[in-house]
Amino acid sequence: MKIVVCIKQVPDTTEIKIDPKTGTLIRDGVPSIMNPDDKSGLEMALQLKDENGAHVTVITMGPPQADLILREAYAMGVDRAIHLTDRKFAGADTLATSHALAGALRKIDFDLLITGRQAIDGDTAQVGPQIAEHLDLPQVSYLEDLKFDGDKTFTMKRHIEEGYQMLEVEAPCVVTVLSSANNPRYMSVGGIVDAYQNEVEVWGFNEIEVDEKNLGLKGSPTSVHKAFARGLKPAGELYEVETDEAVGIIIKKLKEKFILN
Amino acid sequence: MNLEDYKGIYVFIEQREGVIQNVALELLGQARKLADELNDKVYAMLLGHNIADQAQSLIASGADEVIVVDAPELAEYTTEPYTQAICQIIEDRKPESMLIGATTLGRDLGPRVSARAATGLTADCTKIEIGKKGELLMTRPAFGGNLMATIACKNHRPQMGTVRPGVLFAMDADENRTGEVVNYEVKFNTAKFKVKLLETVKEDTDLIDITEARILVSGGRGIGNEEGFKAMDGLAQTLEAEVSASRAMVDAGYIGHERQVGQTGKTVRPDLYFAFGISGAIQHVAGMEESDLIIAVNKDKDAPIFQVADLGIVGDAKQIIKKLTERLEK
Amino acid sequence: MDFSLTKEQVLFQQMIKDFAEREVKPLAAEVDEQERFPIETVEKMAKIGIMGIPIPKQYGGAGGNNVMYSMAVEELSAVCATTGVIVSAHTSLCAAPIMENGTEAQKQKYLPKLASGEWIGAFGLTEPNAGTDAAGQQTTAVEDGDNYIINGSKIFITNAEYAHVYVIFAMTDKSKGTRGITAFIIEKGTPGFSIGKKEKKMGIRGSATCELIFENVVLPKENMLGKLNKGFGIAMKTLDGGRIGIAAQALGIAQGAINETVRYVKERKQFGRPISGFQNTQFQLADMNTKTEASRMLVRKAANKKDQKVPYSVDAAMCKLYAAETAMEVTNKAVQLHGGYGYTREYPVERMMRDAKITEIYEGTSEVQRMVISANMLK
Numbered sequence: 001m002k003i004v005v006c007i008k009q010v011p012d013t014t015e016i017k018i019d020p021k022t023g024t025l026i027r028d029g030v031p032s033i034m035n036p037d038d039k040s041g042l043e044m045a046l047q048l049k050d051e052n053g054a055h056v057t058v059i060t061m062g063p064p065q066a067d068l069i070l071r072e073a074y075a076m077g078v079d080r081a082i083h084l085t086d087r088k089f090a091g092a093d094t095l096a097t098s099h100a101l102a103g104a105l106r107k108i109d110f111d112l113l114i115t116g117r118q119a120i121d122g123d124t125a126q127v128g129p130q131i132a133e134h135l136d137l138p139q140v141s142y143l144e145d146l147k148f149d150g151d152k153t154f155t156m157k158r159h160i161e162e163g164y165q166m167l168e169v170e171a172p173c174v175v176t177v178l179s180s181a182n183n184p185r186y187m188s189v190g191g192i193v194d195a196y197q198n199e200v201e202v203w204g205f206n207e208i209e210v211d212e213k214n215l216g217l218k219g220s221p222t223s224v225h226k227a228f229a230r231g232l233k234p235a236g237e238l239y240e241v242e243t244d245e246a247v248g249i250i251i252k253k254l255k256e257k258f259i260l261n
Numbered sequence: 262m263n264l265e266d267y268k269g270i271y272v273f274i275e276q277r278e279g280v281i282q283n284v285a286l287e288l289l290g291q292a293r294k295l296a297d298e299l300n301d302k303v304y305a306m307l308l309g310h311n312i313a314d315q316a317q318s319l320i321a322s323g324a325d326e327v328i329v330v331d332a333p334e335l336a337e338y339t340t341e342p343y344t345q346a347i348c349q350i351i352e353d354r355k356p357e358s359m360l361i362g363a364t365t366l367g368r369d370l371g372p373r374v375s376a377r378a379a380t381g382l383t384a385d386c387t388k389i390e391i392g393k394k395g396e397l398l399m400t401r402p403a404f405g406g407n408l409m410a411t412i413a414c415k416n417h418r419p420q421m422g423t424v425r426p427g428v429l430f431a432m433d434a435d436e437n438r439t440g441e442v443v444n445y446e447v448k449f450n451t452a453k454f455k456v457k458l459l460e461t462v463k464e465d466t467d468l469i470d471i472t473e474a475r476i477l478v479s480g481g482r483g484i485g486n487e488e489g490f491k492a493m494d495g496l497a498q499t500l501e502a503e504v505s506a507s508r509a510m511v512d513a514g515y516i517g518h519e520r521q522v523g524q525t526g527k528t529v530r531p532d533l534y535f536a537f538g539i540s541g542a543i544q545h546v547a548g549m550e551e552s553d554l555i556i557a558v559n560k561d562k563d564a565p566i567f568q569v570a571d572l573g574i575v576g577d578a579k580q581i582i583k584k585l586t587e588r589l590e591k
Numbered sequence: 592m593d594f595s596l597t598k599e600q601v602l603f604q605q606m607i608k609d610f611a612e613r614e615v616k617p618l619a620a621e622v623d624e625q626e627r628f629p630i631e632t633v634e635k636m637a638k639i640g641i642m643g644i645p646i647p648k649q650y651g652g653a654g655g656n657n658v659m660y661s662m663a664v665e666e667l668s669a670v671c672a673t674t675g676v677i678v679s680a681h682t683s684l685c686a687a688p689i690m691e692n693g694t695e696a697q698k699q700k701y702l703p704k705l706a707s708g709e710w711i712g713a714f715g716l717t718e719p720n721a722g723t724d725a726a727g728q729q730t731t732a733v734e735d736g737d738n739y740i741i742n743g744s745k746i747f748i749t750n751a752e753y754a755h756v757y758v759i760f761a762m763t764d765k766s767k768g769t770r771g772i773t774a775f776i777i778e779k780g781t782p783g784f785s786i787g788k789k790e791k792k793m794g795i796r797g798s799a800t801c802e803l804i805f806e807n808v809v810l811p812k813e814n815m816l817g818k819l820n821k822g823f824g825i826a827m828k829t830l831d832g833g834r835i836g837i838a839a840q841a842l843g844i845a846q847g848a849i850n851e852t853v854r855y856v857k858e859r860k861q862f863g864r865p866i867s868g869f870q871n872t873q874f875q876l877a878d879m880n881t882k883t884e885a886s887r888m889l890v891r892k893a894a895n896k897k898d899q900k901v902p903y904s905v906d907a908a909m910c911k912l913y914a915a916e917t918a919m920e921v922t923n924k925a926v927q928l929h930g931g932y933g934y935t936r937e938y939p940v941e942r943m944m945r946d947a948k949i950t951e952i953y954e955g956t957s958e959v960q961r962m963v964i965s966a967n968m969l970k
Contacts, residue, residue, distance in 0.1 A: 011404070013404050013405030013406075013407065013544070014405065014542070014544065016404055016405060016407045016543075017407075017543070068602075071598070071602060072602065072605075075602060075606070093381065094372070094382070094384075095375065095376060095379075095380075095381065095382075098376065120405055120525075121403065121404055121405075122384075122403055123384065123385060123402070123403070123405075123524070123525075124372075124382075124384035124385070125368045125372065125384060126371070126372035126375070126382060126384060127372075128372075129340070129369060129371075129372035129373045129376065130372050130373070130375070130376040132373070133344075133372075133373050133376035133377050134376060136453075138340070138341065138455035138456045139340055139369070139373065139456075140340075140456060141340075141365075141368070141369045142365050142368075142369070155459070158365075159365060160365045160366070160461070161364060161365060161470075161519075162277070162461075162463045162464070163461070163462045163463040163464035164461075164462050164464070165458060165459075165460065165461045165462070166458075166459040166460050166462070167339075167456055167457060167458055167459060168456070168457040168459055169455060169456050169457070170455065173455070173456075180518065185639070186606050186609065186610055186639045187602065187603075187605075187606045187639070188638075188639045188640045188653070189603065189606075189639060189640030189641060189643070189644050189653035189655055189659070190640045190648065190652075190653040190654060190655075191640075192599055192602045192603045192606060192653075192655070193599060193648075193653055193654045193655050193659075194654075195598075195599060195602055196598050196599060220381075221379070221380050221381030221414050221415075221416065221417035222381035222382070222383060222412050222413065222414050223412070223413055223414075223415065224410050224411070224412060225392070225398055225411040225412060225413040226410075226411045227403075227408055227409065227410045227411070228408070228409050229407070229408060229409070236555075236567075236570050236571035236572055236573060237571070237572055237573065238562065238567055238570075238573040238574075238575065239572075239573065239574050239575065240562060240574075240575035240576070241574075241576070243576060243577070243580045243581055243584050244584065246558075246574045246576050246581055246584075247581060247584045247585045247588055249572070249574065250556060250572065250574065250581075250585060251585075251588060251589075253554070253556065253571075253572050254533070257532075257533070257553075257554050259476070259532065259533050259554070260589075561858065
């Protein structure tokens with residue numbers, strides 16, 4: 001089986017803070033990480049490799065420093081890494097991003113394409129299904145588990161609000177994976193030692209199969225009209241008192257607001 | 262693409278087992294407001310099987326026309342049949358804009374449709390406004406809720422957006438409203454149906470929907486352990502409230518993901534939100550700041566949660582829960 | 592001159608910090624409290640290659656270097672000093688002497704199992720009457736045809752109960768003193784070889800420190816490590832390497848205590864403000880951090896010299912001496928800054944202070960390190 005996993009380097013948004021005085025984002029010192037949903041997608045691929053034997057390729061689209069997550073992927077056990085980078089991709093929204101990735105994926109033979117459900121910097125959950133559409137492949141999103149019958153059929157467990165669904169799809173197909181699906185393995189020490197000995201293939205526009213008009217800023221139907229730090233509403237009352245008095249204040253408030261009679 | 266050809270605000274009506282989901286009514290309420298402002302119409306797209314009897318209620322909730330697509334292929338949701346149906350409507354009717362609930366279903370369907378229709382989709386909007394040229398300006402959180410971005414889709418139609426449940430308001434149903442119900446037939450290309458749904462399993466834990474709760478008793482790191490959560494449960498029972506939590510507590514396994522409030526959990530807007538031992542990371546605040554009344558208890562008087570709280574108490578959350586429960590039980 | 596880590600080391604640091612935080616830290620208090628060997632952690636470490644960091648790939652190791660190995664012991668010790676010493680004793684005191692002195696057959700036999708973590712390694716030199724003065728060995732190995740017959744005992748042996756292979760030392764020629772000591776490899780389960788009483792220790796309480804007892808143990812000659820009567824040199828060289836591991840452990844303990852203290856002083860309020868706002872706190876923290884960073888430089892320098900295969904004995908002694916004394920000082924200050932809470936087991940600095948003490952004692956006391964360092968100056 002041949003598996004491709006799409007991964008993205010993202011700022012660790014849990015480490016981003018707002019300057020309470022200026023209301024602006026503090027991005028200094030925020031580490032860049034492999035997007036958590038993508039990492040679980042990668043783990044799913046590596047588990048399939050452990051169980052059935054598989055060739056796992058990772059691909060990322062991003063600036064030169066995104067090389068780091070490809071090295072991390074090598075250290076986790078992938079067989080091939082592709083770094084998609086070209087000025088023509090710059091300024092892409094989700095649709096243009098999905099076109100670029102689909103363009104690269106047309107050049108790779110695979111049975112299963114895995115993406116994370118969504119990236120923590122954008123939370124859109126769009127690129128996976130959009131790639132599936134461009135490649136005319138079936139998709140299953142919000143994946144919690146996946147089993148392969150050893151031939152060509154996948155049985156999948158998809159998370160929904162009320163519980164889950166079991167679905168069946170034949171290869172080739174596209175899935176998007178939740179970070180709750182598994183605990184991604186650590187990089188192995190031996191893998192780390194070799195991570196920079198392995199080749200990362202750098203692909204640009206010339207290496208992929210896509211209509212240029214679908215790429216970058218030109219290929220992006222959406223644009224950011226404006227962006228702003230979230231404003232906080234003025235603080236209410238604050239009390240630092242003994243427990244009994246505090247409870248009294250809470251009850252008074254609840255009565256004031258007619259929550260208690 | 263001639264933008265002038267595109268008219269109407271289309272709302273995807275999500276139903277599960279024939280039950281129309283609240284988010285669909287919230288979208289209709291918002292679409293109604295936008296349409297009134299734009300002097301345009303609201304179209305509800307009701308897809309499913311044996312669901313036509315629900316159409317009238319959508320008119321009462323704000324639709325001018327209900328497009329019913331009743332087909333056995335749509336009895337249960339899978340991506341491809343629903344995408345084909347919506348895309349055929351888009352091709353036929355040329356909608357100006359389209360709103361879909363940002364549920365696990367809507368977030369599966371939305372991007373597939375947008376890619377097929379080659380148009381823009383804004384995910385998880387929290388606010389929709391009308392721009393100078395009558396275009397939609399959709400605002401959504403990014404960077405884990407740290408940043409708000411307003412997105413426009415200038416030259417492509419329909420302008421699509423998904424909206425999280427609990428963010429917008431449904432209008433009060435008005436049985437006197439009039440509108441049209443049309444049956445719409447879709448020609449399916451069944452050769453493309455490749456995903457087989459084997460079964461849908463419901464789990465008890467997911468039956469509680471914290472977005473529906475009037476009062477939420479929410480806990481964070483300051484609640485500590487299982488014992489702390491038990492105390493919260495007691496208070497919630499006394500107040501007829503539901504228990505929810507910050508991400509830290511979900512990650513620590515004290516409570517299920519379905520009760521997580523915040524950017525990666527649910528957006529809630531109860532009448533009363535108790536934040537016990539929650540520091541108020543922006544990810545959390547993004548999911549609860551619109552609550553009517555926020556009461557926060559935290560040891561650290563500099564905790565950011567106090568910046569959004571209407572009433573803040575500096576103190577030990579566990580002690581206060583215990584005492585408050587005792588007092589209320591009396 | 593370049594003080595920065597290599598790209599591989601940066602990646603390694605990311606992994607080991609993450610591993611320590613998520614897998615090791617949650618068990619640290621329990622391991623200490625119950626004096627429990629964290630076997631499940633060893634299994635997890637084995638799986639990703641932490642038990643064989645500097646062992647070459649041809650012998651099943653990760654093919655890493657000693658800087659990486661020291662970083663591993665540092666980061667593990669920052670959250671749990673017990674886990675740090677398990678890796679250190681296994682790697683520096685068992686795998687390393689076999690790698691450096693073993694025959695090809697011995698390397699093939701033992702290194703893959705040690706590197707994969709299937710087997711845990713230990714080292715037996717110290718005896719009741721032979722601590723710093725290793726020449727006082729009373730364990731004997733008497734030639735008997737193709738075998739040696741071993742009798743005697745060893746004490747304070749890290750990993751003892753859980754190890755599968757031990758590098759031990761015995762007198763083969765009493766008349767020659769240190770020149771009559773020979774090293775042997777002995778496996779668990781060899782008839783006559785048993786594990787004695789387990790020590791009740793002040794710190795690193797999960798590391799399973801026991802006595803080894805040899806009663807007419809018959810060891811075939813192929814179990815001799817290195818040449819006959821060359822054991823003392825092997826022991827000393829092994830301890831040179833071990834000192835880098837222990838220095839890294841001390842460094843980690845100090846850093847762990849600093850991490851806990853910084854968090855605490857920001858939260859803890861007295862006189863209406865966080866105690867981090869007081870200059871005394873600030874100055875104490877500055878000193879703690881400066882000395883810990885100096886330890887780190889000494890540790891990395893010694894490890895790097897070992898990687899470069901240039902003499903590093905003095906560097907190892909210096910980093911061990913300085914890092915150990917710094918760990919003791921830093922953890923002492925950390926407890927002080929925590930006040931009364933620091934003296935309780937609610938906060939990890941209490942454990943860290945107990946753990947720190949051993950780093951001034953084992954694998955050569957601070958006094959021995961001073962002897963090594965000054966002897967080199969005065970020769």
